[in-house]
Each structure stands twice: as C-alpha cells, then as structure tokens.
Amino acid sequence: MQYKEVVGRRRSIRFFEPDRPVEREKIQVMLEAARLASCAVNAHWLKAIVVHRDKIPEEKLEKLKTPVLNVQLDLAPVHIYFFVDLGVVNRMQGTRLKQLVDVGALPPTHGWSHRFVDELVYPQILKPLTEDAAYPVAAAADAGMAVCQALLAGVDEGLGVGLNTPNPALAKEVFEVPEDWFSLWVLLVGYPAESWDAGGQRPRPDFEEQYFEGSYGKPFKRDPAVVERLKAENMIQRQAVPNDPERRAEIKKLAERLGLPI
Amino acid sequence: MDNTKLLEFQSVQDWMKGLHEHWGGDPVNDDPDRLPTLAEFCAFANVDPDTAVKECKRIDKAGDVRISVKGRRKYSELIDEFQAKSPGSKLQRAKRGNTVRSFLIHNGILLQAGAQMHRVTDREDEEE
Numbered sequence: 001m002q003y004k005e006v007v008g009r010r011r012s013i014r015f016f017e018p019d020r021p022v023e024r025e026k027i028q029v030m031l032e033a034a035r036l037a038s039c040a041v042n043a044h045w046l047k048a049i050v051v052h053r054d055k056i057p058e059e060k061l062e063k064l065k066t067p068v069l070n071v072q073l074d075l076a077p078v079h080i081y082f083f084v085d086l087g088v089v090n091r092m093q094g095t096r097l098k099q100l101v102d103v104g105a106l107p108p109t110h111g112w113s114h115r116f117v118d119e120l121v122y123p124q125i126l127k128p129l130t131e132d133a134a135y136p137v138a139a140a141a142d143a144g145m146a147v148c149q150a151l152l153a154g155v156d157e158g159l160g161v162g163l164n165t166p167n168p169a170l171a172k173e174v175f176e177v178p179e180d181w182f183s184l185w186v187l188l189v190g191y192p193a194e195s196w197d198a199g200g201q202r203p204r205p206d207f208e209e210q211y212f213e214g215s216y217g218k219p220f221k222r223d224p225a226v227v228e229r230l231k232a233e234n235m236i237q238r239q240a241v242p243n244d245p246e247r248r249a250e251i252k253k254l255a256e257r258l259g260l261p262i
Numbered sequence: 263m264d265n266t267k268l269l270e271f272q273s274v275q276d277w278m279k280g281l282h283e284h285w286g287g288d289p290v291n292d293d294p295d296r297l298p299t300l301a302e303f304c305a306f307a308n309v310d311p312d313t314a315v316k317e318c319k320r321i322d323k324a325g326d327v328r329i330s331v332k333g334r335r336k337y338s339e340l341i342d343e344f345q346a347k348s349p350g351s352k353l354q355r356a357k358r359g360n361t362v363r364s365f366l367i368h369n370g371i372l373l374q375a376g377a378q379m380h381r382v383t384d385r386e387d388e389e390e
Contacts, residue, residue, distance in 0.1 A: 018377065065376070067329075067334070068372060071376055071377050074376040248284075259353065259360065259377055259378025260378070261364040262284075262360070
C-alpha cells in the first residue's frame with residue numbers, strides 16, 4: 001500500500017475479530033517501524049510490552065480493564081502497552097548523540113563534535129532538561145511519533161489498530177516496569193470485525209482553522225487541486241456522516257454477534 | 263410494572279428517545295422484550311428506573327454532573343447478577359443484561375461489560 005493510502009485508510013478500530021490471531025511477524029514489523037522513528041537527541045524514550053490477550057493471566061487482564069476499555073480488551077487479540085522511559089537520558093549521558101556524530105548525521109558542518117556533546121549538550125542542556133517539569137511532556141511527544149509509525153505500519157500490514165489510554169498506575173503495576181517509566185498508551189491490534197471503511201473518515205476541523213502560514217491567524221490556504229489529488233490517491237476518503245443507515249446496520253449486526261448493548 | 267407505567271419515568275422516556283435517535287425505528291415495539299426486561303430488572307434490584315440512573319450519577323462541588331464510580335459499580339454488578347440468573351441460553355441471558363445496560367447507557371452512564379459472546383466457545387455453545 002502506498003503511504004498516503006495507509007494514512008487515509010487508518011481508522012481507530014473498535015470491533016476486532018476476537019478469534020483471528022495476529023501473525024507475530026506483523027507485530028515485529030510494527031515495532032521495527034517504531035524503532036526507526038525520528039527521535040530527539042537519539043534518546044529513544046519509547047518502550048513497549050506486547051501482550052497476547054489469550055496468554056496474559058486472566059486476573060491481570062481484568063485488572064487492566066477500565067470503564068472505557070473493556071470491550072476492546074476483550075476483542076483485540078494483541079495489546080501493545082507503550083511506556084516512556086524517563087531515565088534514558090541520564091543513563092546514556094549523550095552516548096547515543098555521539099553515535100550520530102560518528103555516522104555523520106550530526107556533522108561538524110553543523111557544529112557537532114563529541115566534545116560539544118560531553119561538555120555542553122549533556123551537562124548543560126539534557127541533564128537540566130530531565131529536571132524540568134516539562135520533560136515528561138517532551139518525552140511523551142517524542143514517543144508518540146514512534147507509536148504513530150508503529151500504528152501506520154500495522155495498517156500497512158493489513159491489521160486494524162486502535163490507540164487507547166490505560167489506567168497508568170495499573171499498567172505500571174501489572175507489568176512491573178521500572179519506577180522511571182510512565183504509561184503512555186495501549187495500542188490494540190487485530191483484524192477488524194468492522195469494515196475497513198468503518199463508516200468513513202472521521203469528522204475533522206476545517207483545514208484552515210488548524211493551520212497557519214507565516215503568522216498566527218493567517219490560514220494556510222487549502223488548494224482544492226491538492227485535495228483532488230489526495231482523493232485520487234486514497235488519502236482523503238469518504239467522510240463519515242451522522243446517522244448513516246449502513247453504518248448503523250453494521251454496528252447492530254456486530255453488537256448482536258459479539259453480545260454488546262445497543 | 264407494565265409498559266405504560268414504565269414509560270411514565272423520565273429515564274425510560276430518555277432511553278426510548280436515545281434509541282430512536284441513534285438507531286431509528288420504534289424502540290417500544292421493535293423489541294417487545296425491551297421494556298418488560300427493564301421492569302424485571304427493577305423488580306430484581308428493588309429500584310425504580312429514575313432512581314437507578316440517579317444512583318449512578320453524582321453532583322460535584324462545582325455543581326457538575328459526574329458518574330458515581332460506586333453507583334456504577336453497584337449497578338454493573340447487579341446487572342451481571344440479573345443476567346446470570348436469567349433463564350435461557352448464554353446469548354439470551356446476555357441480551358437481557360445488555361438491555362439493562364442500554365437503558366443506563368442512553369441515560370449517560372458509560373457502562374461496558376465486555377463482549378459477552380466474543381469467545382469461539384460462546385458461539386459454539388449457542389449453536390449446540
């Protein structure tokens with residue numbers, strides 16, 4: 001699948017085929033994609049624990065269920081719990097950054113050297129950053145990019161994916177992760193029981209309400225020709241509409257089959 | 263409690279309205295078991311529909327409506343018990359539990375009991 005179509009085809013899947021297993025290699029592909037994500041200072045805050053619904057002890061699975069994350073945990077055969085490792089920067093002390101210097105990603109042409117990392121970047125920038133209240137936010141934003149790559153790789157592999165928020169304290173407790181990790185998201189993975197279209201692309205705010213050019217308040221003008229091209233390339237697809245009879249019928253059928261309230 | 267009496271409760275009217283708005287059709291007659299099942303649940307839990315909804319909500323200090331975790335847990339457990347004690351196959355029991363869950367959901371109480379029939383064995387049992 002082409003990248004644009006992967007972006008266009010992605011939906012937050014909430015109805016998974018509960019009994020159709022997910023190939024382990026496809027999960028690996030997703031994790032490989034996460035590992036290759038752009039990452040500030042090459043720190044790699046993102047950690048993941050892959051959980052197979054039918055292999056995790058029942059009491060642990062029950063503990064992870066929340067009022068809004070009960071049905072999906074039952075249905076999705078694979079759950080990937082993502083954590084942010086806040087300790088990584090102080091453990092690495094700039095060594096991963098120096099790897100970038102060595103391979104020419106951070107070259108002297110741009111002012112980089114091992115000495116710069118050792119004398120300035122780590123002690124004067126990175127270490128103080130880890131003591132700043134905004135540090136977890138920055139680390140989470142960075143980790144989120146890697147999660148996004150995993151998610152899109154899953155779609156490209158023909159899987160349905162859906163990001164959800166677990167109870168962070170319980171996720172830490174159940175998986176007994178290090179103290180300096182915090183729980184970010186759980187990505188549910190499986191084959192969709194709902195149609196790929198799932199009612200269409202979700203409503204989004206107007207393009208020009210979100211994006212500006214040059215300065216705040218000056219919308220980035222949306223070129224209709226580009227929109228048409230993206231439609232042809234399946235990135236922009238049919239938008240979901242309220243009270244779509246086809247979508248209603250689909251959900252009713254799924255509710256009946258899976259034993260869900262309507 | 264018969265259907266007419268049940269429909270006098272605001273929460274039941276809201277349920278019917280919610281069902282109609284979301285799914286269309288005639289919620290009272292499309293599933294004739296719907297209202298009697300709620301009436302049976304109310305008798306089982308010894309509560310009227312409006313009180314059940316009220317007990318699942320609370321008002322915080324700012325005057326905003328919140329879900330009462332304690333209340334929701336109580337009703338979630340009561341529905342599970344009602345479902346377990348219901349007659350019929352697993353699917354029929356699940357339908358009865360889900361009818362009551364639907365009543366609370368359309369009254370603004372987010373409630374998930376999981377997928378009742380998600381295991382292969384659930385469906386195989388039903389086919390036997």
